[in-house]
Amino acid sequence: MDTSIHTSEAMVRRRAKRRAAERRFRAYGATAVALAIAALGALFASIIGNGYTAFQQTYIELEITYDPETLGLGEARDAAALSAANYPGVVKKAMRETFPEVTGRRAKRRLYGIVSSGASFILRERVLADPGLVGETRRVWVPADDDVDMLVKGHIDRDAPEAERRVKDDQIAWITRLERAGRIEKRFNTTFFTAGDSREPELAGVRGAAAGSFFTLLVTLALSFPIGVAAAVYLEEFAPTNRLTDLIEVNINNLAAVPSIIFGLLGLAVFINFFGLPRSAPLVGGLVLTLMTLPTIIIASRAALKSVPPSIREAALGMGASKMQTITHHVLPLAMPGMLTGTIIGMAQALGETAPLLMIGMVAFIVDVPGGLLDPSTALPVQIFLWADSPERAFIERTSAAIMVLLAFLITMNALAVVLRRRFERRW
Amino acid sequence: MTGAALVLVLLALAAVAFHLGRKRAFAVSAPLGGAKHLHSLPGYYGSLAALWCAVPAVIVLVLWLSLESRIVENLVVSGLPEEVRALPPERLDLVVNDIRNLVEGNIVSGEVDPEMRAAAGRYRELQRTSAAASAVVVLIVAVAGLGVAWRRVAPALRARNQVERIVRFFLIACSTVAIFTTIGIVLSVLFEAIRFFGHVPLTDFLLGLDWSPQMAIREDQIGSSGAFGAVPLFAGTLLISFIAMTVAAPVGLFAAVYLAEYATPAFRSVAKPALEILAGVPTVVYGFFAALVVAPLIRDTGTVLGLDVASESALAAGLVMGVMIIPFVSSLSDDVINAVPQSLRDGSYGLGATRSETIRRVVLPAALPGIVGGLLLAISRAIGETMIVVMAAGLAANLTANPLQAVTTVTVQIVTLLVGDQEFDSPKTLAAFALGLVLFTITLCLNVAALHVVRKYREQYE
Structure with missing residues (x-):
């Protein structure tokens, strides 16, 4: 106390108060930053926590007999007959043979419900690829129904009262038996990356939405980059200050x-x-997103042009280059990294944008993977919106997984922008 | 020939034109004693030839494509039997639509009679003819352009100036896209909104307290007259935006102050990218987070406290929207705080003020206009935000100030009115455009005010 130059009692009290105020203020700031980072953490934790299991899918091994009689084939073996054959019947038969004790229509229906309705498509593909399978017996891994998948992954509580569960007691008993026999397995969910949308969670994938996003972004990039750069060049290098440019x-x-x-x-x-x-075409989506991202690209490109020092322009003009030559030969190459960074950030924005795509009908339920600019399609964020609306529990984890895919793309794009900026940005 | 192939051929032709033009430039200059006697570099003669070849052809192609479907349709309609052509326009549209579906192999709504099959055949025939004709015409135009350019190449031709003039014209055209976008927005929203106000008076729309946009399918249906009083929507939008701003404004501002004035460089290099990631997360992800995590959390907390909380409460949507806006507020505030000259801070420290006193009494007042501008932009963004509220806020238009109840917003209603199939001239769809007009006007005013304030402030310290 005595070492201080402030000796009066009131002064010491004031100083303590001011220091406390200082600490409080600093704590508010730190809390604010911590809150923001905590929100980010909570967001990522909930998405990853909900979603990582979607990269695995439960498969069930069945002993399938490609019996021509059950298939309803008769003598025909041509592709049309094979394609129209009764594969669900074969799957059901295999299930009945695995659990011969199950009787009664309802119990049987519950039994068939364990396996995904996509199982019959898998069998059809195999038979079409190799017609010699007819009459043979094979062990085939087929995807389980989404409810079973949820049960195996532990998202459905086995001890909850039966009425509150989507999976009934007898189904759990069958699944437990299959598990003991080693005929249930979790595998990497390739369907999720190779299939289009589906009403069945276990058959739904992001490929269609990703392709839609790709085509949409292709249009956006092809239009917004040249237009944005051209507009920025005009405004920064040529435009006289008049009312038009002000407007x-x-x-x-x-x-x-x-x-x-x-x-x-x-x-x-x-x-x-x-x-x-x-409607629903990536072309229209791309046009809308072009108009939306243009301002971002123009503003970033103008900043990049502004950062090129005037001495470069003057040197080129002094050597007899025309204004256009000065810009295309000297200014643009130097500003290009900054422009590309702005473009990538604009593209990342466009990739995450949902609302305008809803307006132009890119929300339809589309199973096929789009193959061109005019095919009806959705986009990744719209797919997330659609799945988030679905009532099935399994769609929650698939929505989260789709979000992880989208975020992975976004983070890659932003990282690319950062790398570009670090490597090529020059300080003059 | 498909459009894509045609464009590729055009590109190839343009490349050929470049080559020919360049060669021609060398050829015409050879008698004079070499390329140095040309007005421009030989490449410019090539570029000029390529432009002459491609630009008119592309213009013709674009015009053709934009008019093709209408002309083909008219031709098909005029070939339809008399009684079909006498149908009212809406029914006729339906028939045309069916024919188009038939052509594309889609599902057709009604019975397919032989006449329609014939019409579809004609349609396909005309499309083929049109495609072939367009290819021929476009290629003729391209080759003619090439010929003209080839003949014009001469040592005295000011090729560089001409190319540069064309490029400059292109640059100007590109920079006016922004103006046309704004005009397009205003016109598209305004026209539909005016049609809507033909059905529903403007005062009813702006001052009505009841929103239930169902329209009757039959005349005698109960509740057949939809109610289009938008006040509950405005109130809901304001409530959610207010909640969002009560989160985002203090947190964003304090975060910016801390990062600009207190944080060590090491901490800043971690925290700033984290905020940037928060800014880069798509809004649909926030919406999912709000609906899946935050809304149930708030409802359960409310139940524990004995409060009656709706499962789509305004609070959940508002809180998450606030989190979304935090990085927006903090980065804008960070900019303006950093723009305050260091001399002001030094002066304050020299008088013995502590850091927080300097910030509160000197830096923040100096930065206030910029901060206010940033907050206005943030409010405009909160009002226009769509996905979070679509996924986490309600659909029912309640007029309430209780954040625990479900409210709906302008953007939610636009989405629900326009998503899915709808006829385009019912008041229900048009109402969406009227709401869009209100939304655009409000955000435009906020943006212009904010940008003006920010610009004024920047000039002050530059």
């Missing part, structure tokens, strides 16, 4: 802050109703 500038800044759903309304009214482009 353009205000418009760009304002469009960057217009809600994305408004761009969806624009797409619906202009591209679909006025120009008659097809």
